[in-house]
Amino acid sequence: MARGKAKQAGAAKAAKKPKGKTSAGAAKKPAKPIALYYWPTPNGFKISIMLEECKLPYTLIPVNISKGEQFNPDFLKISPNNRMPAIVDPAGPGGRPISIFESGAILQYLGRKTGKFYPSDERARVEVEQWLFWQMGGLGPMAGQLNHFKHYARETLTYAIARYADEVNRLYGVMNIRLKDREFLAGKYSIADMACVGWTNLWERQGQDIEQFPHLKRWLETVKARPAVQRGMALGRELRKGIDMKDPKVQAVLFGQRARAG
Secondary structure, eight states: OOOOOOOEEEEEHHHOOOOOEEEEEEOOOOOOOEEEEEESSHHHHHHHHHHHHTOOOEEEEOTTTTTTTTHHHHHHHTTOOOOOOOEEETTOGGGGOEEESSSHHHHHHHHHTTTOSSSSHHHHHHHHHHHHIIIIIIHHHHHHHHHHIIIOOOSSSSSHHHHHHHHHHHHHHHHHGGGGGBBBTBBBHHHHHHHHHHTTTTTTTTTGGGGGGGHHHHHHHHHTTTTTHHHHHHHTTTTTOOOOTTOOOHHHHHHHHOOOOO
């Protein structure tokens, strides 16, 4: 398991033992922190932002993907797809621990757990889910491929760069139209916005012109102004320092993987 040195992060630092007693008269116990397996990437930011927004105590466990820590056997028990983020909640359903991988599933779980940023009303929930899955199936994968071919590919593949740059541009246009008459993607601020902010924040690196999308620009500025978003996107920023993403050894770990024997 990619433990590194576990740190109490963000809301975890502020966690205090609640005052008062339970109905049975026993003193309340402080909530056990959620273990966050994380690396500072747009997908990682989704969960750090949600934890900060919900003021949930959590322990940061870095998973250095440039060193292949995502393939450690103990981590694979939590995230069999060898991807972060992942969480372990010691106070899961029924009071028993639960581990969850896939950022969208984690966001939904935390939304249900806290009752925040993920509405219980079915119509409102469907609105959120549509845009969450839009990000999971479209914006994230397309922007990720653009980032790869534009910045990390060993040779310049003009067609691939143009293909993904155009698709990201199209997706930005979809967001821009959606945000024309509403403040947030699903009306109210939700996990759908948290899912998208880390990817759209890279517009310049993606070769996009944010001025082409005024409603998206306004939304991005609004979301990034939230203190919890700022804390979530700053989490672990120092972990990436000194890592050369063009190092052949690093690229072999990140981009050269095939199926592994069970």
